Amino acid sequence: xxxxxxxxxxxxxxxxxxxxxxxxxxxxxxxxxxxxxxxxxxxxxxxxxxxxxxxxxxxxxxxxxxxxxxxxxxxxxxxxxxxxxxxxxxxxxxxxxxxxxxxxxxxxxxxxx
Amino acid sequence: xxxxxxxxxxxxxxxxxxxxxxxxxxxxxxxxxxxxxxxxxxxxxxxxxxxxxxxxxxxxxxxxxxxxxxxxxxxxxxxxxxxxxxxxxxxxxxxxxxxxxxxxxxxxxxxxxxxxx
Numbered sequence: 001x002x003x004x005x006x007x008x009x010x011x012x013x014x015x016x017x018x019x020x021x022x023x024x025x026x027x028x029x030x031x032x033x034x035x036x037x038x039x040x041x042x043x044x045x046x047x048x049x050x051x052x053x054x055x056x057x058x059x060x061x062x063x064x065x066x067x068x069x070x071x072x073x074x075x076x077x078x079x080x081x082x083x084x085x086x087x088x089x090x091x092x093x094x095x096x097x098x099x100x101x102x103x104x105x106x107x108x109x110x111x112x113x
Numbered sequence: 114x115x116x117x118x119x120x121x122x123x124x125x126x127x128x129x130x131x132x133x134x135x136x137x138x139x140x141x142x143x144x145x146x147x148x149x150x151x152x153x154x155x156x157x158x159x160x161x162x163x164x165x166x167x168x169x170x171x172x173x174x175x176x177x178x179x180x181x182x183x184x185x186x187x188x189x190x191x192x193x194x195x196x197x198x199x200x201x202x203x204x205x206x207x208x209x210x211x212x213x214x215x216x217x218x219x220x221x222x223x224x225x226x227x228x229x230x
Binding site: 033041042043044045090105 | 222
């Protein structure tokens with residue numbers, strides 16, 4: 001069974017803080033993704049990584065950065081958290097290539113006050 | 114650009130009945146894939162079913178089937194014999210491509226299904 005884990009289920013941070021969200025997968029997948037989910041907007045891709053140290057911007061990368069130093073681990077960084085980054089963050093992983101399903105972690109609900 | 118539309122924000126169904134969740138899409142790609150995911154209240158997205166644009170048969174996985182009508186650009190999910198555990202958000206997703214050529218998924222806004230006893 002594919003397992004994608006995220007470091008926290010719930011997180012509360014203050015405006016201006018640096019926030020790290022960690023994601024680990026155990027299936028040796030090449031691809032890893034970070035999404036944010038907001039009511040009425042579905043899931044939107046923040047960043048994508050296809051290999052160690054390789055990353056691509058998704059549809060809404062502003063205010064975020066990522067790090068992938070090891071194949072199994074993909075971190076999302078909020079350099080200076082703002083209230084409009086309050087959201088559910090979902091990590092996913094998949095095999096490289098076309099049309100493979102993505103496997104998701106349980107999500108981190110981040111509140112920025 | 115790719116687009117997915119789920120027009121039903123919420124659906125109700127009684128246990129043991131069948132339900133259809135609507136999904137229409139728009140893409141200029143000749144080859145593409147369509148996915149359905151289920152998101153229970155726990156938050157984790159669970160892959161349900163996949164349909165490739167060149168697949169001639171509609172995909173089926175247990176109680177889930179995908180009613181794929183390519184000319185109408187629709188990919189509706191049919192759940193037969195609904196169970197209480199089917200109560201969840203359901204997302205339709207379409208393959209798209211980033212500027213660099215890597216594939217991504219474009220998600221709809223979801224449909225919340227409530228199954229009543």
